[in-house]
Amino acid sequence: MSAFDPKKLRATVLRMAYAGSSVHIACAFSIIEILAVLYRAHLYLGDNPATAPDRDYLVLSKGHGVMAQYACLHELGLVSDDDVNHYFGNGTRLKGLSDAHVPGLEVSSGSLGHGLSVGVGLAMAAQRQRTRQRCFALIGDGEMNEGAIWEALLFAAHFQLANLMVIVDANAFQAMGSTREVMDLGSIAAKLTAFGFLTHEVDGHDERALDRAFTDLLRAPSRRPRGLIANTVKGKGVSFMEADNRWHYSRLDAQTYAAALAELAA
Amino acid sequence: MDRWNDMRNAFANALIRAARDDERIVLLTGDHGYSLFDEFRRACPAQYLNAGVAEQNMVGVAAGLAKGGLRPVVYGLSSFVPIRVLEQIKLDVCYEELPVIFIGDGAGVVYSTLGSSHQSTEDVAVLRALPHMSILSPADAAEMTACMKLALSATGPVYLRMGKADLGHVHQAVPEIQWGELCRPRSGDGPLAWIATGSMVKPSLEAAHRWPESSVWSAPSLKPLHVDAIAEICRQHQAIVVLEEHSIHGGLGSAIAEIAAECAPTWICRIGVADRFSRYCGSYQYLLTEHGLNTEAIIHRVTAFLARTSRSTLAAA
Numbered sequence: 001m002s003a004f005d006p007k008k009l010r011a012t013v014l015r016m017a018y019a020g021s022s023v024h025i026a027c028a029f030s031i032i033e034i035l036a037v038l039y040r041a042h043l044y045l046g047d048n049p050a051t052a053p054d055r056d057y058l059v060l061s062k063g064h065g066v067m068a069q070y071a072c073l074h075e076l077g078l079v080s081d082d083d084v085n086h087y088f089g090n091g092t093r094l095k096g097l098s099d100a101h102v103p104g105l106e107v108s109s110g111s112l113g114h115g116l117s118v119g120v121g122l123a124m125a126a127q128r129q130r131t132r133q134r135c136f137a138l139i140g141d142g143e144m145n146e147g148a149i150w151e152a153l154l155f156a157a158h159f160q161l162a163n164l165m166v167i168v169d170a171n172a173f174q175a176m177g178s179t180r181e182v183m184d185l186g187s188i189a190a191k192l193t194a195f196g197f198l199t200h201e202v203d204g205h206d207e208r209a210l211d212r213a214f215t216d217l218l219r220a221p222s223r224r225p226r227g228l229i230a231n232t233v234k235g236k237g238v239s240f241m242e243a244d245n246r247w248h249y250s251r252l253d254a255q256t257y258a259a260a261l262a263e264l265a266a
Numbered sequence: 267m268d269r270w271n272d273m274r275n276a277f278a279n280a281l282i283r284a285a286r287d288d289e290r291i292v293l294l295t296g297d298h299g300y301s302l303f304d305e306f307r308r309a310c311p312a313q314y315l316n317a318g319v320a321e322q323n324m325v326g327v328a329a330g331l332a333k334g335g336l337r338p339v340v341y342g343l344s345s346f347v348p349i350r351v352l353e354q355i356k357l358d359v360c361y362e363e364l365p366v367i368f369i370g371d372g373a374g375v376v377y378s379t380l381g382s383s384h385q386s387t388e389d390v391a392v393l394r395a396l397p398h399m400s401i402l403s404p405a406d407a408a409e410m411t412a413c414m415k416l417a418l419s420a421t422g423p424v425y426l427r428m429g430k431a432d433l434g435h436v437h438q439a440v441p442e443i444q445w446g447e448l449c450r451p452r453s454g455d456g457p458l459a460w461i462a463t464g465s466m467v468k469p470s471l472e473a474a475h476r477w478p479e480s481s482v483w484s485a486p487s488l489k490p491l492h493v494d495a496i497a498e499i500c501r502q503h504q505a506i507v508v509l510e511e512h513s514i515h516g517g518l519g520s521a522i523a524e525i526a527a528e529c530a531p532t533w534i535c536r537i538g539v540a541d542r543f544s545r546y547c548g549s550y551q552y553l554l555t556e557h558g559l560n561t562e563a564i565i566h567r568v569t570a571f572l573a574r575t576s577r578s579t580l581a582a583a
């Protein structure tokens with residue numbers, strides 16, 4: 001089994017979600033392959049994934065998917081079995097949204113539209129200090145309702161932050177419905193391109209395609225910031241959760257937990 | 267050159283000196299500060315960054331720059347920084363205790379002709395409630411120089427409130443200012459004390475002539491505020507008048523009253539902007555008068571306050 005195996009990561013998410021009776025399972029499942037490929041092959045983490053001063057930054061701006069990142073940090077040893085098994089227990093440190101006080105998480109998000117700007121600042125700090133660091137900022141398509149996202153995109157293109165990659169988890173849902181119903185975004189790729197980004201679009205669950213897209217974008221000789229639209233399925237990996245927005249909010253019970261785990265083990 | 271320019275020049279000069287010494291300092295502005303930064307741009311062009319009319323992103327970027335090892339100074343009008351970007355300041359900067367300096371220019375009713383969008387009388391109140399945030403409010407160019415020194419040496423977030431200070435110099439020389447401490451531009455051994463901040467220090471000094479034995483304190487550091495020092499002033503005086511060009515809710519007057527109530531109860535008169543917006547426009551002096559913050563109105567308020575406290579010796583003094 002390769003490192004950051006998506007099935008194993010999803011199983012870790014399920015263990016946490018069941019232990020903590022957590023919502024946001026589907027939000028985490030749509031970004032599993034994106035994070036897996038980044039951690040496995042593209043993020044440079046130096047001698048310590050949380051503190052190495054020369055590390056690449058992975059900014060989870062869509063903080064609602066944080067269980068997916070906890071699962072990756074579990075693989076890296078920054079999140080323990082105890083953390084997983086006692087998720088949301090009294091006095092525990094892992095919260096239900098990305099929190100910069102947790103080693104391995106770069107920003108506090110969950111109030112949407114914050115992380116991308118902080119990521120833009122991190123990319124700019126690296127550029128000004130002429131380090132080789134890159135910043136990968138993962139935002140949600142629902143999050144793109146926030147005006148601050150568009151401010152950050154304008155800024156990143158204007159200042160030619162070529163070491164910034166904005167990855168859009170385009171799962172086509174937000175909290176209360178499909179993005180088309182709630183606030184139709186039209187073509188995200190066309191918008192990013194129009195904003196001055198070097199933009200690719202990819203199947204966000206195809207690891208090979210993701211790997212190739214990251215490589216191509218990172219290698220491209222361009223001064224433009226990079227944009228990757230990852231078309232994903234909310235709840236991906238468990239049949240009864242896929243594209244069913246109830247799993248933005250639903251909690252696992254013993255039956256659904258067992259059924260979901262069984263699917264992943266199959 | 268008017269004295270407001272004195273204070274703004276003191277700010278700009280302190281920033282240029284610091285930026286020349288430390289290339290990590292980056293000035294961000296949300297497309298504001300016309301002419302204020304001409305010299306800074308000439309002296310340190312690579313450290314000047316116009317983030318456009320996009321304050322939310324500007325503050326998030328400042329947080330990222332600070333996390334990445336730089337020392338951002340975010341300049342804006344106090345009605346936009348901090349009010350419009352309060353959540354970014356809370357979550358992106360304060361939660362991580364990042365060394366970001368926020369300059370809120372034109373605080374109070376300085377933009378007297380532009381109406382409520384450009385006036386801010388709530389900035390101190392909202393920031394006092396944010397953990398890790400320090401707040402400075404200089405009264406003149408000399409205090410500004412001292413405050414910039416404090417702000418630039420801070421390890422966490424600082425808000426520097428820059429109100430209008432063309433009402434006259436308070437200090438003859440740059441005072442030694444420490445976090446939380448007051449300075450005393452007028453000493454007296456009477457039972458009445460004045461504690462003022464920013465633009466209201468000078469009117470306090472003028473009004474204090476009516477009570478020749480009263481002492482006047484300036485509070486350039488609004489947070490932290492040394493509880494023991496304030497409590498001692500409360501103990502030594504029968505009545506305290508607090509003045510600020512800010513809402514009477516949540517600013518210096520509230521802070522002093524909180525300390526007095528807990529540590530050393532005494533009579534406190536909070537003079538500032540009442541729970542209302544400016545109704546009309548006009549000159550800065552006109553707006554101060556509308557809000558009862560001109561010297562005459564202050565004397566009238568304090569006279570009535572002292573009468574109400576039933577301390578006839580004070581009222582007659």
